[in-house]
Amino acid sequence: MGRASSVAVDRTLAALADPHRRRVVDLLAQRPRAAGELARELAISPPAMSRHLKTLRISGLVEESHPEFDARVRIYALRPEPMVHLLRWLEESERLWSAQLLAFKAHIETAAQTGPDA
Amino acid sequence: MGRASSVAVDRTLAALADPHRRRVVDLLAQRPRAAGELARELAISPPAMSRHLKTLRISGLVEESHPEFDARVRIYALRPEPMVHLLRWLEESERLWSAQLLAFKAHIETAAQTGPDA
DNA sequence: ACAATATTTAACGCATATCGCAATTATATC
DNA sequence: GATATAATTGCGATATGCGTTAAATATTGT
Known part of the structure; x- marks a missing residue:
């Protein structure tokens, strides 16, 4: 596990990588909207928006x-499930990184106990 | 606020959108590593890895x-600050989406009080 | 000084993404 | 049924991203 769900997270990140699509997610987090409404708010053509929405739909967002x-x-409308997976991945990375810090701190303290400049 | 940090989050998402770069972040979350070590673990050429690392460095990751x-x-080594911003954006989106659900639920209940099929 | 090592930069090719315009599909309206 | 509207799909153009090989840079070791 951890590697199994990686592919899904990759797809989510790819979908969110485009600034227009991320802005769409921002708007849909407030409330559901029609395709044309979204196109107007982002000032892009309906075809462009349609494609972004297709990408977001395929990614499950x-x-x-x-x-x-x-x-x-x-x-x-927004479908938060992929974002939850992404959230979990971020939290796990944070957790591992914190562990690094703790390990480093412990290392320093051990060195101090052994005696500085041993 | 909210829109001010958007650009930074966009850059973070773009940096994480590539599967190789995301894998690098996974590895660096465990512990810091040398460029060559990362290239070997991901089985890509040193130049390719060098570019990915440059992208990650520019994004601040x-x-x-x-x-x-x-x-x-x-x-x-990993620099978690951009990931924290991304985390915050995700949490905020989740929060807004939950509010949507609550509003919908309230609407249903109000309708039920007013009387079904009014 | 010379050869080996770690990494980056340069140059090129290939694949993919995005855009706008035009055409198409489906539905609503008169 | 004819016309207008909402959205999608097809198409050509442009741009960006990624990978590999070859060359350059910096540093180590003999």
Whole structure:
């Protein structure tokens, strides 16, 4: 384990690497929005937004739905699961890094006990 | 705030988007390593690794140092600060998304109080 | 001084990503 | 049924990213 979920995290990171897509995630974290609405807010063309949304959908970061009153518009909503995996990876890295610091500190203290400049 | 640190988070995400670079971060989370050591572990050429390390260094994710006994070797170590910013962004997104859920739940309950199928 | 080692930089090619415009599909409206 | 609207897909152009080999730089050791 740890390596098994790596691929999914890689996909999530690749999806979030584009600034436009990250901005979309920011907006969808507030509330779900229609594709056209997102395109207007980011000032990019509808086709460009459509592609970004496709990328996000494939990565699992967003999901698509239709409002009941108009089947032409597509509502996109955030799907936090991939972000949770990413969060876990970050926390694990932080944990390991902290362990490094502790080990270093212990090393220094041991050296001090053995006697400085031994 | 929130938008000010966005650029930095964008750079961090771009740096982590490459699977090789993310693997480097995994290795450096355990302990600092020399450039050549990293190249061998990931089975890529030294020039390729050198470029990845440059990217990581510019993004602030790693820092470079020399061992005292051999100035040819460059030791790379993790610098967790950019990851902390990324972590904060993720947590904030999660927080907003949870608020969405609560609002939705409240809406449903209000509707239930008003009376179903009003 | 010379040969070996660690790493980076230069140069090139290849694959992939992104954009805007035009065309297409699906649905709504009159 | 004709027209307008929301969104996606096709296409050509541009750009960026990554990898390899070869050359350069810095340092060590004999």
